[in-house]
Amino acid sequence: MLFDALVINANPLLNLVHPGPYTPGAVNRVAALAMVAEGKGVNVARVLARHGHRVALTGFAGGHSGAWLRELVRAEGVHDAFVETLAPLRVGFMASDPQDEHPTTVFPGGFEVTQAECQALLNRVESWLDSVRLVIASGSVPAPVADGLYADLLALCERRGVRCWLDAYGPAMGRALAGPVAPGLSKPNRQEWAQSPGWERVEELHITDGAAAIEIVESGRARWRVWPPALRQVNPVGSGDCYLAGLAHGWLAGLSWEARLRYAVAAGAANALRPDVAMIAPEEIPPLLDGVRLERL
Structure with a gap:
Protein backbone atom coordinates (compact mmCIF):
# COMPACT_ATOMS: atom_id res chain seq x y z
CA MET A 1 0.00 0.00 0.00
CA LEU A 2 1.39 3.41 -1.00
CA PHE A 3 1.48 6.36 1.41
CA ASP A 4 2.08 10.01 0.63
CA ALA A 5 4.36 10.65 3.58
CA LEU A 6 6.18 9.04 6.47
CA VAL A 7 6.55 11.48 9.38
CA ILE A 8 9.11 10.87 12.12
CA ASN A 9 8.53 12.38 15.57
CA ALA A 10 11.28 10.97 17.78
CA ASN A 11 10.19 12.91 20.89
CA PRO A 12 6.38 13.19 20.89
CA LEU A 13 4.32 14.49 23.78
CA LEU A 14 1.09 13.45 25.45
CA ASN A 15 -0.30 16.79 26.58
CA LEU A 16 -3.00 17.47 29.17
CA VAL A 17 -4.71 20.66 27.99
CA HIS A 18 -7.00 23.19 29.63
CA PRO A 19 -8.38 25.31 26.75
CA GLY A 20 -9.95 28.15 28.70
CA PRO A 21 -9.52 30.92 31.29
CA TYR A 22 -7.75 30.16 34.55
CA THR A 23 -6.34 32.02 37.55
CA PRO A 24 -2.62 31.44 38.29
CA GLY A 25 -1.87 30.62 41.92
CA ALA A 26 -5.43 29.50 42.66
CA VAL A 27 -7.46 26.29 42.63
CA ASN A 28 -9.16 26.15 39.22
CA ARG A 29 -12.12 23.79 38.92
CA VAL A 30 -12.96 23.31 35.27
CA ALA A 31 -15.55 21.28 33.36
CA ALA A 32 -12.99 19.00 31.71
CA LEU A 33 -9.39 18.61 30.57
CA ALA A 34 -8.37 17.20 27.20
CA MET A 35 -5.56 14.72 26.54
CA VAL A 36 -3.94 15.56 23.21
CA ALA A 37 -1.25 13.90 21.09
CA GLU A 38 1.38 16.52 20.30
CA GLY A 39 4.93 17.00 19.14
CA LYS A 40 6.09 18.69 15.94
CA GLY A 41 5.82 15.57 13.79
CA VAL A 42 2.48 14.57 15.30
CA ASN A 43 1.17 18.01 14.37
CA VAL A 44 2.45 17.75 10.79
CA ALA A 45 0.97 14.27 10.35
CA ARG A 46 -2.41 15.33 11.73
CA ALA A 61 6.38 5.85 22.26
CA GLY A 62 6.54 3.58 25.30
CA GLY A 63 4.52 2.81 28.40
CA HIS A 64 0.87 3.63 29.11
CA SER A 65 1.43 7.22 27.96
CA GLY A 66 2.83 5.98 24.65
CA ALA A 67 -0.12 3.65 24.15
CA TRP A 68 -2.55 6.52 24.79
CA LEU A 69 -0.76 8.74 22.29
CA ARG A 70 -0.86 6.00 19.65
CA GLU A 71 -4.58 5.56 20.21
CA LEU A 72 -5.13 9.29 19.70
CA VAL A 73 -2.98 9.29 16.55
CA ARG A 74 -4.95 6.42 15.03
CA ALA A 75 -8.21 8.23 15.77
CA GLU A 76 -6.95 11.08 13.55
CA GLY A 77 -6.63 8.72 10.58
CA VAL A 78 -2.83 8.54 10.83
CA HIS A 79 -1.19 5.10 10.49
CA ASP A 80 0.62 4.10 13.69
CA ALA A 81 4.19 2.94 12.99
CA PHE A 82 5.72 3.89 16.36
CA VAL A 83 8.57 1.97 18.02
CA GLU A 84 7.85 1.03 21.63
CA THR A 85 10.50 1.94 24.20
CA LEU A 86 11.19 0.69 27.71
CA ALA A 87 10.83 4.21 29.09
CA PRO A 88 7.37 5.79 29.06
CA LEU A 89 6.54 8.68 26.76
CA ARG A 90 6.76 12.19 28.26
CA VAL A 91 3.58 13.90 29.48
CA GLY A 92 3.04 17.65 29.69
CA PHE A 93 0.44 20.27 30.61
CA MET A 94 -0.83 23.37 28.79
CA ALA A 95 -3.29 26.04 29.91
CA SER A 96 -4.44 28.19 27.00
CA ASP A 97 -6.44 31.25 28.03
CA PRO A 98 -7.97 32.92 24.92
CA GLN A 99 -7.03 36.30 26.44
CA ASP A 100 -3.31 35.43 26.58
CA GLU A 101 -1.14 35.52 23.46
CA HIS A 102 1.14 32.77 24.80
CA PRO A 103 -0.21 29.73 26.70
CA THR A 104 1.33 28.37 29.89
CA THR A 105 3.15 25.11 29.15
CA VAL A 106 5.00 22.63 31.35
CA PHE A 107 6.63 19.47 29.96
CA PRO A 108 9.79 17.34 30.30
CA GLY A 109 12.48 17.78 27.66
CA GLY A 110 12.52 14.08 26.77
CA PHE A 111 12.81 10.52 28.09
CA GLU A 112 15.34 7.71 28.06
CA VAL A 113 16.01 5.70 24.90
CA THR A 114 18.71 3.15 24.14
CA GLN A 115 21.05 2.75 21.20
CA ALA A 116 19.17 -0.44 20.27
CA GLU A 117 15.89 1.51 20.21
CA CYS A 118 17.48 4.14 17.95
CA GLN A 119 18.53 1.41 15.54
CA ALA A 120 15.03 -0.10 15.71
CA LEU A 121 13.60 3.26 14.64
CA LEU A 122 15.98 3.49 11.69
CA ASN A 123 15.02 -0.08 10.73
CA ARG A 124 11.34 0.88 10.96
CA VAL A 125 11.92 3.86 8.67
CA GLU A 126 13.84 1.73 6.17
CA SER A 127 10.97 -0.75 6.02
CA TRP A 128 8.68 2.07 4.86
CA LEU A 129 10.87 3.71 2.21
CA ASP A 130 9.51 1.69 -0.71
CA SER A 131 5.98 2.81 0.21
CA VAL A 132 6.24 6.60 0.63
CA ARG A 133 6.83 9.65 -1.56
CA LEU A 134 8.21 11.95 1.14
CA VAL A 135 9.89 11.55 4.55
CA ILE A 136 9.57 14.37 7.10
CA ALA A 137 11.47 14.26 10.40
CA SER A 138 10.23 16.92 12.78
CA GLY A 139 11.10 17.85 16.35
CA SER A 140 13.78 17.17 18.92
CA VAL A 141 15.24 13.84 20.00
CA PRO A 142 14.43 12.54 23.51
CA ALA A 143 17.97 11.88 24.78
CA PRO A 144 21.63 12.53 23.84
CA VAL A 145 22.06 8.92 22.71
CA ALA A 146 19.81 9.79 19.76
CA ASP A 147 21.79 12.87 18.65
CA GLY A 148 23.07 11.03 15.56
CA LEU A 149 19.61 9.82 14.54
CA TYR A 150 18.85 12.49 11.94
CA ALA A 151 22.25 12.32 10.27
CA ASP A 152 21.75 8.56 9.90
CA LEU A 153 18.21 9.10 8.65
CA LEU A 154 19.31 11.52 5.92
CA ALA A 155 22.00 9.10 4.75
CA LEU A 156 19.48 6.25 4.70
CA CYS A 157 16.95 8.20 2.63
CA GLU A 158 19.70 9.32 0.24
CA ARG A 159 20.74 5.70 -0.36
CA ARG A 160 17.15 4.71 -1.07
CA GLY A 161 16.37 7.72 -3.27
CA VAL A 162 13.59 9.16 -1.08
CA ARG A 163 13.35 12.91 -0.47
CA CYS A 164 13.78 13.80 3.22
CA TRP A 165 12.87 17.07 4.98
CA LEU A 166 14.19 17.85 8.45
CA ASP A 167 12.72 20.36 10.92
CA ALA A 168 14.74 20.04 14.13
CA TYR A 169 17.10 21.91 16.45
CA GLY A 170 19.85 21.39 19.00
CA PRO A 171 22.75 18.91 18.81
CA ALA A 172 20.80 16.43 16.65
CA MET A 173 20.22 19.12 14.02
CA GLY A 174 23.83 20.28 14.28
CA ARG A 175 25.09 16.76 13.57
CA ALA A 176 22.68 16.41 10.67
CA LEU A 177 23.92 19.68 9.13
CA ALA A 178 27.53 18.51 9.52
CA GLY A 179 26.80 15.02 8.19
CA PRO A 180 27.43 13.63 4.71
CA VAL A 181 23.88 14.29 3.44
CA ALA A 182 22.09 17.62 3.84
CA PRO A 183 18.30 17.87 4.25
CA GLY A 184 16.25 18.57 1.14
CA LEU A 185 14.28 21.17 3.12
CA SER A 186 14.49 22.65 6.62
CA LYS A 187 12.42 25.23 8.49
CA PRO A 188 14.38 26.78 11.39
CA ASN A 189 13.12 29.83 13.21
CA ARG A 190 15.45 32.82 13.38
CA GLN A 191 16.92 31.77 16.76
CA GLU A 192 17.55 28.16 15.66
CA TRP A 193 19.14 29.39 12.44
CA ALA A 194 21.57 31.58 14.41
CA GLN A 195 22.57 28.76 16.77
CA SER A 196 23.81 26.17 14.25
CA PRO A 197 26.30 26.44 11.34
CA GLY A 198 25.86 24.58 8.07
CA TRP A 199 22.42 25.80 6.97
CA GLU A 200 23.86 26.87 3.60
CA ARG A 201 24.03 23.18 2.65
CA VAL A 202 20.24 22.80 2.81
CA GLU A 203 18.70 22.81 -0.65
CA GLU A 204 15.56 24.71 0.41
CA LEU A 205 15.66 26.70 3.65
CA HIS A 206 12.65 28.47 5.19
CA ILE A 207 13.68 30.82 8.03
CA THR A 208 10.62 31.79 10.06
CA ASP A 209 10.40 34.67 12.51
CA GLY A 210 7.06 34.58 14.34
CA ALA A 211 4.62 37.03 12.78
CA ALA A 212 7.43 38.71 10.81
CA ALA A 213 8.46 37.89 7.23
CA ILE A 214 9.71 34.42 6.31
CA GLU A 215 12.92 34.27 4.29
CA ILE A 216 13.35 31.46 1.77
CA VAL A 217 16.90 30.55 0.78
CA GLU A 218 17.71 28.14 -2.04
CA SER A 219 21.20 26.69 -2.47
CA GLY A 220 22.67 29.32 -0.15
CA ARG A 221 21.03 32.36 -1.78
CA ALA A 222 18.02 34.32 -0.52
CA ARG A 223 15.22 34.06 -3.09
CA TRP A 224 11.93 35.09 -1.48
CA ARG A 225 10.53 37.04 1.45
CA VAL A 226 6.97 36.19 2.49
CA TRP A 227 4.72 38.08 4.93
CA PRO A 228 1.83 36.35 6.71
CA PRO A 229 -1.61 37.99 6.90
CA ALA A 230 -2.10 40.65 9.57
CA LEU A 231 -4.18 39.12 12.38
CA ARG A 232 -4.59 38.99 16.14
CA GLN A 233 -3.01 35.77 17.31
CA VAL A 234 -4.90 33.57 19.76
CA ASN A 235 -2.25 30.83 20.17
CA PRO A 236 0.80 30.72 17.86
CA VAL A 237 2.04 27.36 19.20
CA GLY A 238 2.17 24.86 16.31
CA SER A 239 2.00 27.45 13.54
CA GLY A 240 5.44 26.42 12.26
CA ASP A 241 4.28 22.80 12.09
CA CYS A 242 1.18 23.82 10.14
CA TYR A 243 3.43 25.84 7.82
CA LEU A 244 5.56 22.74 7.20
CA ALA A 245 2.45 20.61 6.64
CA GLY A 246 1.21 23.22 4.18
CA LEU A 247 4.49 23.02 2.27
CA ALA A 248 4.24 19.22 2.19
CA HIS A 249 0.62 19.32 1.05
CA GLY A 250 1.56 21.70 -1.75
CA TRP A 251 4.48 19.50 -2.81
CA LEU A 252 2.42 16.31 -2.72
CA ALA A 253 -0.47 17.98 -4.58
CA GLY A 254 1.82 19.36 -7.29
CA LEU A 255 1.08 23.03 -6.59
CA SER A 256 3.27 25.69 -8.16
CA TRP A 257 6.12 27.11 -6.09
CA GLU A 258 4.30 30.37 -5.36
CA ALA A 259 1.00 28.63 -4.57
CA ARG A 260 2.82 26.27 -2.21
CA LEU A 261 4.35 29.20 -0.31
CA ARG A 262 1.03 31.01 -0.04
CA TYR A 263 -0.71 27.91 1.19
CA ALA A 264 1.93 27.16 3.82
CA VAL A 265 1.88 30.70 5.22
CA ALA A 266 -1.93 30.72 5.31
CA ALA A 267 -1.92 27.36 7.12
CA GLY A 268 0.38 28.75 9.82
CA ALA A 269 -1.82 31.83 10.15
CA ALA A 270 -4.98 29.70 10.44
CA ASN A 271 -3.42 27.85 13.37
CA ALA A 272 -2.56 31.11 15.16
CA LEU A 273 -6.26 32.08 15.09
CA ARG A 274 -7.24 29.04 17.17
CA PRO A 275 -6.71 28.28 20.89
CA ASP A 276 -5.72 24.66 20.21
CA VAL A 277 -2.56 23.36 18.51
CA ALA A 278 -2.40 22.14 14.89
CA MET A 279 -6.09 21.27 14.70
CA ILE A 280 -6.81 23.34 11.59
CA ALA A 281 -9.18 22.10 8.88
CA PRO A 282 -8.46 22.64 5.15
CA GLU A 283 -11.44 24.98 4.75
CA GLU A 284 -9.88 27.45 7.22
CA ILE A 285 -6.91 28.17 4.93
CA PRO A 286 -8.27 29.60 1.61
CA PRO A 287 -9.84 32.73 3.21
CA LEU A 288 -6.33 33.76 4.36
CA LEU A 289 -4.50 33.28 1.04
CA ASP A 290 -5.12 36.81 -0.26
CA GLY A 291 -3.50 38.26 2.88
CA VAL A 292 -0.16 36.57 2.13
CA ARG A 293 2.39 38.88 0.48
CA LEU A 294 5.35 37.53 -1.53
CA GLU A 295 8.48 39.37 -2.65
CA ARG A 296 11.02 37.82 -4.99
CA LEU A 297 14.54 38.92 -4.02
Missing part, protein backbone atom coordinates in the same frame (compact mmCIF):
# COMPACT_ATOMS: atom_id res chain seq x y z
CA VAL A 47 -2.70 18.31 9.38
CA LEU A 48 -1.67 16.23 6.36
CA ALA A 49 -4.24 13.55 7.26
CA ARG A 50 -6.93 16.24 7.52
CA HIS A 51 -6.01 17.20 3.95
CA GLY A 52 -6.78 13.69 2.78
CA HIS A 53 -3.20 12.41 2.55
CA ARG A 54 -2.25 8.86 3.52
CA VAL A 55 0.27 9.42 6.31
CA ALA A 56 2.26 7.07 8.53
CA LEU A 57 3.82 8.33 11.76
CA THR A 58 6.74 6.80 13.60
CA GLY A 59 9.01 7.69 16.50
CA PHE A 60 9.44 6.52 20.09
Whole structure:
Protein backbone atom coordinates (compact mmCIF):
# COMPACT_ATOMS: atom_id res chain seq x y z
CA MET A 1 0.00 0.00 0.00
CA LEU A 2 1.39 3.41 -1.00
CA PHE A 3 1.48 6.36 1.41
CA ASP A 4 2.08 10.01 0.63
CA ALA A 5 4.36 10.65 3.58
CA LEU A 6 6.18 9.04 6.47
CA VAL A 7 6.55 11.48 9.38
CA ILE A 8 9.11 10.87 12.12
CA ASN A 9 8.53 12.38 15.57
CA ALA A 10 11.28 10.97 17.78
CA ASN A 11 10.19 12.91 20.89
CA PRO A 12 6.38 13.19 20.89
CA LEU A 13 4.32 14.49 23.78
CA LEU A 14 1.09 13.45 25.45
CA ASN A 15 -0.30 16.79 26.58
CA LEU A 16 -3.00 17.47 29.17
CA VAL A 17 -4.71 20.66 27.99
CA HIS A 18 -7.00 23.19 29.63
CA PRO A 19 -8.38 25.31 26.75
CA GLY A 20 -9.95 28.15 28.70
CA PRO A 21 -9.52 30.92 31.29
CA TYR A 22 -7.75 30.16 34.55
CA THR A 23 -6.34 32.02 37.55
CA PRO A 24 -2.62 31.44 38.29
CA GLY A 25 -1.87 30.62 41.92
CA ALA A 26 -5.43 29.50 42.66
CA VAL A 27 -7.46 26.29 42.63
CA ASN A 28 -9.16 26.15 39.22
CA ARG A 29 -12.12 23.79 38.92
CA VAL A 30 -12.96 23.31 35.27
CA ALA A 31 -15.55 21.28 33.36
CA ALA A 32 -12.99 19.00 31.71
CA LEU A 33 -9.39 18.61 30.57
CA ALA A 34 -8.37 17.20 27.20
CA MET A 35 -5.56 14.72 26.54
CA VAL A 36 -3.94 15.56 23.21
CA ALA A 37 -1.25 13.90 21.09
CA GLU A 38 1.38 16.52 20.30
CA GLY A 39 4.93 17.00 19.14
CA LYS A 40 6.09 18.69 15.94
CA GLY A 41 5.82 15.57 13.79
CA VAL A 42 2.48 14.57 15.30
CA ASN A 43 1.17 18.01 14.37
CA VAL A 44 2.45 17.75 10.79
CA ALA A 45 0.97 14.27 10.35
CA ARG A 46 -2.41 15.33 11.73
CA VAL A 47 -2.70 18.31 9.38
CA LEU A 48 -1.67 16.23 6.36
CA ALA A 49 -4.24 13.55 7.26
CA ARG A 50 -6.93 16.24 7.52
CA HIS A 51 -6.01 17.20 3.95
CA GLY A 52 -6.78 13.69 2.78
CA HIS A 53 -3.20 12.41 2.55
CA ARG A 54 -2.25 8.86 3.52
CA VAL A 55 0.27 9.42 6.31
CA ALA A 56 2.26 7.07 8.53
CA LEU A 57 3.82 8.33 11.76
CA THR A 58 6.74 6.80 13.60
CA GLY A 59 9.01 7.69 16.50
CA PHE A 60 9.44 6.52 20.09
CA ALA A 61 6.38 5.85 22.26
CA GLY A 62 6.54 3.58 25.30
CA GLY A 63 4.52 2.81 28.40
CA HIS A 64 0.87 3.63 29.11
CA SER A 65 1.43 7.22 27.96
CA GLY A 66 2.83 5.98 24.65
CA ALA A 67 -0.12 3.65 24.15
CA TRP A 68 -2.55 6.52 24.79
CA LEU A 69 -0.76 8.74 22.29
CA ARG A 70 -0.86 6.00 19.65
CA GLU A 71 -4.58 5.56 20.21
CA LEU A 72 -5.13 9.29 19.70
CA VAL A 73 -2.98 9.29 16.55
CA ARG A 74 -4.95 6.42 15.03
CA ALA A 75 -8.21 8.23 15.77
CA GLU A 76 -6.95 11.08 13.55
CA GLY A 77 -6.63 8.72 10.58
CA VAL A 78 -2.83 8.54 10.83
CA HIS A 79 -1.19 5.10 10.49
CA ASP A 80 0.62 4.10 13.69
CA ALA A 81 4.19 2.94 12.99
CA PHE A 82 5.72 3.89 16.36
CA VAL A 83 8.57 1.97 18.02
CA GLU A 84 7.85 1.03 21.63
CA THR A 85 10.50 1.94 24.20
CA LEU A 86 11.19 0.69 27.71
CA ALA A 87 10.83 4.21 29.09
CA PRO A 88 7.37 5.79 29.06
CA LEU A 89 6.54 8.68 26.76
CA ARG A 90 6.76 12.19 28.26
CA VAL A 91 3.58 13.90 29.48
CA GLY A 92 3.04 17.65 29.69
CA PHE A 93 0.44 20.27 30.61
CA MET A 94 -0.83 23.37 28.79
CA ALA A 95 -3.29 26.04 29.91
CA SER A 96 -4.44 28.19 27.00
CA ASP A 97 -6.44 31.25 28.03
CA PRO A 98 -7.97 32.92 24.92
CA GLN A 99 -7.03 36.30 26.44
CA ASP A 100 -3.31 35.43 26.58
CA GLU A 101 -1.14 35.52 23.46
CA HIS A 102 1.14 32.77 24.80
CA PRO A 103 -0.21 29.73 26.70
CA THR A 104 1.33 28.37 29.89
CA THR A 105 3.15 25.11 29.15
CA VAL A 106 5.00 22.63 31.35
CA PHE A 107 6.63 19.47 29.96
CA PRO A 108 9.79 17.34 30.30
CA GLY A 109 12.48 17.78 27.66
CA GLY A 110 12.52 14.08 26.77
CA PHE A 111 12.81 10.52 28.09
CA GLU A 112 15.34 7.71 28.06
CA VAL A 113 16.01 5.70 24.90
CA THR A 114 18.71 3.15 24.14
CA GLN A 115 21.05 2.75 21.20
CA ALA A 116 19.17 -0.44 20.27
CA GLU A 117 15.89 1.51 20.21
CA CYS A 118 17.48 4.14 17.95
CA GLN A 119 18.53 1.41 15.54
CA ALA A 120 15.03 -0.10 15.71
CA LEU A 121 13.60 3.26 14.64
CA LEU A 122 15.98 3.49 11.69
CA ASN A 123 15.02 -0.08 10.73
CA ARG A 124 11.34 0.88 10.96
CA VAL A 125 11.92 3.86 8.67
CA GLU A 126 13.84 1.73 6.17
CA SER A 127 10.97 -0.75 6.02
CA TRP A 128 8.68 2.07 4.86
CA LEU A 129 10.87 3.71 2.21
CA ASP A 130 9.51 1.69 -0.71
CA SER A 131 5.98 2.81 0.21
CA VAL A 132 6.24 6.60 0.63
CA ARG A 133 6.83 9.65 -1.56
CA LEU A 134 8.21 11.95 1.14
CA VAL A 135 9.89 11.55 4.55
CA ILE A 136 9.57 14.37 7.10
CA ALA A 137 11.47 14.26 10.40
CA SER A 138 10.23 16.92 12.78
CA GLY A 139 11.10 17.85 16.35
CA SER A 140 13.78 17.17 18.92
CA VAL A 141 15.24 13.84 20.00
CA PRO A 142 14.43 12.54 23.51
CA ALA A 143 17.97 11.88 24.78
CA PRO A 144 21.63 12.53 23.84
CA VAL A 145 22.06 8.92 22.71
CA ALA A 146 19.81 9.79 19.76
CA ASP A 147 21.79 12.87 18.65
CA GLY A 148 23.07 11.03 15.56
CA LEU A 149 19.61 9.82 14.54
CA TYR A 150 18.85 12.49 11.94
CA ALA A 151 22.25 12.32 10.27
CA ASP A 152 21.75 8.56 9.90
CA LEU A 153 18.21 9.10 8.65
CA LEU A 154 19.31 11.52 5.92
CA ALA A 155 22.00 9.10 4.75
CA LEU A 156 19.48 6.25 4.70
CA CYS A 157 16.95 8.20 2.63
CA GLU A 158 19.70 9.32 0.24
CA ARG A 159 20.74 5.70 -0.36
CA ARG A 160 17.15 4.71 -1.07
CA GLY A 161 16.37 7.72 -3.27
CA VAL A 162 13.59 9.16 -1.08
CA ARG A 163 13.35 12.91 -0.47
CA CYS A 164 13.78 13.80 3.22
CA TRP A 165 12.87 17.07 4.98
CA LEU A 166 14.19 17.85 8.45
CA ASP A 167 12.72 20.36 10.92
CA ALA A 168 14.74 20.04 14.13
CA TYR A 169 17.10 21.91 16.45
CA GLY A 170 19.85 21.39 19.00
CA PRO A 171 22.75 18.91 18.81
CA ALA A 172 20.80 16.43 16.65
CA MET A 173 20.22 19.12 14.02
CA GLY A 174 23.83 20.28 14.28
CA ARG A 175 25.09 16.76 13.57
CA ALA A 176 22.68 16.41 10.67
CA LEU A 177 23.92 19.68 9.13
CA ALA A 178 27.53 18.51 9.52
CA GLY A 179 26.80 15.02 8.19
CA PRO A 180 27.43 13.63 4.71
CA VAL A 181 23.88 14.29 3.44
CA ALA A 182 22.09 17.62 3.84
CA PRO A 183 18.30 17.87 4.25
CA GLY A 184 16.25 18.57 1.14
CA LEU A 185 14.28 21.17 3.12
CA SER A 186 14.49 22.65 6.62
CA LYS A 187 12.42 25.23 8.49
CA PRO A 188 14.38 26.78 11.39
CA ASN A 189 13.12 29.83 13.21
CA ARG A 190 15.45 32.82 13.38
CA GLN A 191 16.92 31.77 16.76
CA GLU A 192 17.55 28.16 15.66
CA TRP A 193 19.14 29.39 12.44
CA ALA A 194 21.57 31.58 14.41
CA GLN A 195 22.57 28.76 16.77
CA SER A 196 23.81 26.17 14.25
CA PRO A 197 26.30 26.44 11.34
CA GLY A 198 25.86 24.58 8.07
CA TRP A 199 22.42 25.80 6.97
CA GLU A 200 23.86 26.87 3.60
CA ARG A 201 24.03 23.18 2.65
CA VAL A 202 20.24 22.80 2.81
CA GLU A 203 18.70 22.81 -0.65
CA GLU A 204 15.56 24.71 0.41
CA LEU A 205 15.66 26.70 3.65
CA HIS A 206 12.65 28.47 5.19
CA ILE A 207 13.68 30.82 8.03
CA THR A 208 10.62 31.79 10.06
CA ASP A 209 10.40 34.67 12.51
CA GLY A 210 7.06 34.58 14.34
CA ALA A 211 4.62 37.03 12.78
CA ALA A 212 7.43 38.71 10.81
CA ALA A 213 8.46 37.89 7.23
CA ILE A 214 9.71 34.42 6.31
CA GLU A 215 12.92 34.27 4.29
CA ILE A 216 13.35 31.46 1.77
CA VAL A 217 16.90 30.55 0.78
CA GLU A 218 17.71 28.14 -2.04
CA SER A 219 21.20 26.69 -2.47
CA GLY A 220 22.67 29.32 -0.15
CA ARG A 221 21.03 32.36 -1.78
CA ALA A 222 18.02 34.32 -0.52
CA ARG A 223 15.22 34.06 -3.09
CA TRP A 224 11.93 35.09 -1.48
CA ARG A 225 10.53 37.04 1.45
CA VAL A 226 6.97 36.19 2.49
CA TRP A 227 4.72 38.08 4.93
CA PRO A 228 1.83 36.35 6.71
CA PRO A 229 -1.61 37.99 6.90
CA ALA A 230 -2.10 40.65 9.57
CA LEU A 231 -4.18 39.12 12.38
CA ARG A 232 -4.59 38.99 16.14
CA GLN A 233 -3.01 35.77 17.31
CA VAL A 234 -4.90 33.57 19.76
CA ASN A 235 -2.25 30.83 20.17
CA PRO A 236 0.80 30.72 17.86
CA VAL A 237 2.04 27.36 19.20
CA GLY A 238 2.17 24.86 16.31
CA SER A 239 2.00 27.45 13.54
CA GLY A 240 5.44 26.42 12.26
CA ASP A 241 4.28 22.80 12.09
CA CYS A 242 1.18 23.82 10.14
CA TYR A 243 3.43 25.84 7.82
CA LEU A 244 5.56 22.74 7.20
CA ALA A 245 2.45 20.61 6.64
CA GLY A 246 1.21 23.22 4.18
CA LEU A 247 4.49 23.02 2.27
CA ALA A 248 4.24 19.22 2.19
CA HIS A 249 0.62 19.32 1.05
CA GLY A 250 1.56 21.70 -1.75
CA TRP A 251 4.48 19.50 -2.81
CA LEU A 252 2.42 16.31 -2.72
CA ALA A 253 -0.47 17.98 -4.58
CA GLY A 254 1.82 19.36 -7.29
CA LEU A 255 1.08 23.03 -6.59
CA SER A 256 3.27 25.69 -8.16
CA TRP A 257 6.12 27.11 -6.09
CA GLU A 258 4.30 30.37 -5.36
CA ALA A 259 1.00 28.63 -4.57
CA ARG A 260 2.82 26.27 -2.21
CA LEU A 261 4.35 29.20 -0.31
CA ARG A 262 1.03 31.01 -0.04
CA TYR A 263 -0.71 27.91 1.19
CA ALA A 264 1.93 27.16 3.82
CA VAL A 265 1.88 30.70 5.22
CA ALA A 266 -1.93 30.72 5.31
CA ALA A 267 -1.92 27.36 7.12
CA GLY A 268 0.38 28.75 9.82
CA ALA A 269 -1.82 31.83 10.15
CA ALA A 270 -4.98 29.70 10.44
CA ASN A 271 -3.42 27.85 13.37
CA ALA A 272 -2.56 31.11 15.16
CA LEU A 273 -6.26 32.08 15.09
CA ARG A 274 -7.24 29.04 17.17
CA PRO A 275 -6.71 28.28 20.89
CA ASP A 276 -5.72 24.66 20.21
CA VAL A 277 -2.56 23.36 18.51
CA ALA A 278 -2.40 22.14 14.89
CA MET A 279 -6.09 21.27 14.70
CA ILE A 280 -6.81 23.34 11.59
CA ALA A 281 -9.18 22.10 8.88
CA PRO A 282 -8.46 22.64 5.15
CA GLU A 283 -11.44 24.98 4.75
CA GLU A 284 -9.88 27.45 7.22
CA ILE A 285 -6.91 28.17 4.93
CA PRO A 286 -8.27 29.60 1.61
CA PRO A 287 -9.84 32.73 3.21
CA LEU A 288 -6.33 33.76 4.36
CA LEU A 289 -4.50 33.28 1.04
CA ASP A 290 -5.12 36.81 -0.26
CA GLY A 291 -3.50 38.26 2.88
CA VAL A 292 -0.16 36.57 2.13
CA ARG A 293 2.39 38.88 0.48
CA LEU A 294 5.35 37.53 -1.53
CA GLU A 295 8.48 39.37 -2.65
CA ARG A 296 11.02 37.82 -4.99
CA LEU A 297 14.54 38.92 -4.02
